[in-house]
Amino acid sequence: MKTIVQSISFLILFGVSQIHANLYFNTKDLTLLVNETAKLTLYFIEDAPEDALLTLSTNHPDILTTNASGLIVKNSSNYQKWAIELFAHNAGHDELTVESFSKNINTNDAFVRVTVQHSKEFALISVIVGWIYFTAWSISFYPQIYENWTRKSVVGLNFDFISLNLIGFILYSMFNIGLWIPEVDNEYLERNPRGHNPVQLNDIFFSVHAVFATLVTVIQCFCYERGSQQVSYTAKLIMFFYSIVIIGLSIVIYLQKITWLDFLYYCSYIKLSITLIKYIPQAIMNYKRQSTIGWSIGNIFLDFTGGTLSIMQMIINAYNYNDWASIFGDPTKFGLGLLSVFFDILFFLQHYVFYRGNTYQEFNNPADLQVDNDSMSTEQEQTIENINEIRFNNY
Structure with missing residues (x-):
């Protein structure tokens, strides 16, 4: 009876989305510092028709290692858990995974993504x-x-x-x-x-x-x-x-x-x-x-x-x-x-x-540009031409 209550409580705790899996960790993502140690829990909540061997591994042993390389699933219990320790050695991204030689054990969700950071x-x-x-x-x-x-x-x-x-x-x-x-x-x-x-x-x-x-x-x-x-x-x-x-x-x-x-x-x-x-x-x-x-x-x-x-x-x-x-x-x-x-x-x-000194003024009426041409210098005439070009041409 106690075992059944534990199983039901665990299912409620981790949500309906994980019911399809019978083997998984208590977390999917973990962030550690270099040289830090973390503790995880691996759960198994269904009947095992026979004893089965689980193997734990990481992709980059220079980044992450674990204290357990192999675990045994007993067929005598439908609720089992194991305490796993992780050791972070260098900064990087790694993944702790679990594999089983038994086809009756689903290990698809038995993984943890681990990020190891310097600071x-x-x-x-x-x-x-x-x-x-x-x-x-x-x-x-x-x-x-x-x-x-x-x-x-x-x-x-x-x-x-x-x-x-x-x-x-x-x-x-x-x-x-x-x-x-x-x-x-x-x-x-x-x-x-x-x-x-x-x-x-x-x-x-x-x-x-x-x-x-x-x-x-x-x-x-x-x-x-x-x-x-x-x-x-x-x-x-x-x-x-x-x-x-x-x-x-x-x-x-x-x-x-x-x-x-x-x-x-x-x-x-x-x-x-x-x-x-x-x-x-x-x-x-x-x-x-x-x-x-x-x-x-x-x-x-x-x-x-x-x-x-x-x-x-x-x-x-x-x-x-x-x-x-x-x-x-x-x-x-x-x-x-x-x-x-x-x-x-x-x-x-x-x-x-x-173009720091290059500015121009916009005029609503072309008549605003009419001035006495005789009183303009060559530089002023060029300025007016530039204004006309900017105001009326396609840029």
Whole structure:
């Protein structure tokens, strides 16, 4: 009777989601310091038709070891547990797993993901840095919106950049929201049975908020003065190509040749490609105009802050968890972060160095430009010509 009560209590404690498993640890994730020891409990809650041998192992013995390499499941009891000790030796990521030679024992959930770190302080700094750059990136859209509103003009803001940015964030939102759909989440866990869903709630918030803020900017482009600016033929061609790719992927999904998870990953790849090119039109436009008027430097400050802190967090984590492969083994995220910072530095140079003294004034009425030509110097005439060109030409 006591054994039955213990089994029922244990099931209630660990939830209905784990009833299908008959062998598992009291935790799935554990964080340790180097040279720290931790105690775990391994549970078995079903009848064993015969004695069975369990083997415990880690992927990297130089990072993590355990005090038990083998355990015996007795067939005389339907509730058994063992105390396991873990010893952390070096920083890194490892996994403690259990295997059984008996087909009657399910070991799928018998694992613990272990992170060994050098310092709790570095982990805290990483979290703080993460929230700072998340905040910086989240509010980086508003200096441009504010500048458009105060000027009642979007002259100087490149429409190719806005269009590509909107498509990129829509695809990013699709990826983040999609991975939280139960069916897609199950697909991910089937492929990565001992992994975490990579999308967090703040990822969804950031991407959806980015779509909203970019849409506000798009609306401003229709409402405020824009001169003869429009989306370029090149940008239209790029967006058309992306549209054809997405339509093609949708057809392939309908034919059940790929899964929704694959589709979302392809969307994320398109988003990455957009991140690679989206700043180029604005940089070229600033160069042609020899001015950054209309392109908010506040946006660049916040984007630069977010980019540098993101890279800093990656370096802190790489050191703290001895996981340099996260940077150099998969350079996509690190490279994109560096690329964004590179463009931010270029925009700083354009704003404060290359075109620092290049300003212009906008006139609502061309008649405001009429002056006595005879009284103008050659330099003044050139200034008026530049004003006319900036005011009425396509940038």
